[in-house]
Amino acid sequence: MSTRFVDWPGHAWLALAARLYLGVVFLLACIHKIAYPATFALDVATYDFLPLVLVNLFALVLPFVELVASAMLIVGFRARAGALLVALMMAAFMIALGVALSRGLDMSCGCFASQGAESDPISWLTVLRDVAWLALSVLVACCDRGLLGLDGIWKRRDALA
Amino acid sequence: MHDAVRHSARAILRDAVLAAGLSAALALGANAIRSNGLPLVATTEYEVLVPCPEALGDVEGMSPGDPLLAADGTIVIDAGSAEEYAAWHLPGARSVPFDWLEPSPLEREVVRELLRARPQRIVLYGDGDDPDSGATFAGLIAGQGLRNVFFVSGGRAALQAAGGAR
Numbered sequence: 001m002s003t004r005f006v007d008w009p010g011h012a013w014l015a016l017a018a019r020l021y022l023g024v025v026f027l028l029a030c031i032h033k034i035a036y037p038a039t040f041a042l043d044v045a046t047y048d049f050l051p052l053v054l055v056n057l058f059a060l061v062l063p064f065v066e067l068v069a070s071a072m073l074i075v076g077f078r079a080r081a082g083a084l085l086v087a088l089m090m091a092a093f094m095i096a097l098g099v100a101l102s103r104g105l106d107m108s109c110g111c112f113a114s115q116g117a118e119s120d121p122i123s124w125l126t127v128l129r130d131v132a133w134l135a136l137s138v139l140v141a142c143c144d145r146g147l148l149g150l151d152g153i154w155k156r157r158d159a160l161a
Numbered sequence: 162m163h164d165a166v167r168h169s170a171r172a173i174l175r176d177a178v179l180a181a182g183l184s185a186a187l188a189l190g191a192n193a194i195r196s197n198g199l200p201l202v203a204t205t206e207y208e209v210l211v212p213c214p215e216a217l218g219d220v221e222g223m224s225p226g227d228p229l230l231a232a233d234g235t236i237v238i239d240a241g242s243a244e245e246y247a248a249w250h251l252p253g254a255r256s257v258p259f260d261w262l263e264p265s266p267l268e269r270e271v272v273r274e275l276l277r278a279r280p281q282r283i284v285l286y287g288d289g290d291d292p293d294s295g296a297t298f299a300g301l302i303a304g305q306g307l308r309n310v311f312f313v314s315g316g317r318a319a320l321q322a323a324g325g326a327r
Binding site: 069 | 173185
């Protein structure tokens with residue numbers, strides 16, 4: 001990626017919008033999972049993707065990674081690292097979804113709240129949505145300049161000092 | 162410039178690892194103090210029930226008096242139990258009892274055999290209930306890529322009423 005492309009001022013504003021959007025999305029995504037860990041563990045087990053010994057650990061830790069990443073994105077503290085975490089989660093979700101879909105599993109996504117397969121089914125549209133969020137997180141990781149965030153405030157303060 | 166990018170990438174990676182570590186510590190801490198915490202390692206299998214879509218193909222109903230039932234190139238299958246078949250069956254029909262609980266091995270075997278006979282059409286009749294075992298069996302066979310699979314609407318009772326002879 002050329003430096004001129006990354007340095008285009010418009011990218012900073014696009015990255016700000018993407019940062020706040022992803023922050024809110026992941027904040028909403030983690031609430032139900034943190035409140036009902038056993039239900040989320042069942043969702044994870046339903047994907048039949050992880051060995052049994054890792055299901056609970058994954059179900060416990062992932063929502064807090066989402067929480068911390070969303071907080072980093074919303075307040076703009078180490079936002080690019082938060083975006084990297086989101087990108088990694090998206091990549092993992094896309095692999096799990098792809099495997100489940102290719103095996104023909106007719107199940108709930110479990111992405112936001114645990115719902116039945118009828119009201120929240122997985123589909124290739126779910127994968128497409130994750131691709132869009134992955135693209136937004138890459139935009140933030142590459143182009144965030146700390147607008148309206150703690151990173152920007154500290155950067156300006158350091159520049160003045 | 163490259164050094165700056167590399168330095169920046171390294172800092173982002175370091176921050177991400179630290180944030181992931183903090184998240185894991187928060188998660189384990191919160192799980193330890195909450196009353197409904199999970200065991201860190203699951204020891205018993207989760208009982209998950211995932212409905213896998215059955216490979217059902219398109220099948221058409223056929224009236225009990227349809228002349229195609231007796232036409233050349235038609236294979237007729239009686240999906241009822243062996244006892245039902247012994248009690249009454251359409252002349253020339255083969256007995257392939259349909260098992261609602263575990264139809265897969267049987268249906269694969271049947272399809273293999275049917276393909277060897279190179280039929281023009283396959284007609285099944287079952288109990289005629291709702292759901293009809295004949296229609297379901299026909300759908301499963303058609304779902305394996307066979308065309309011209311039919312079922313007799315109303316099943317065995319409709320055929321008997323229409324005057325099918327033993």
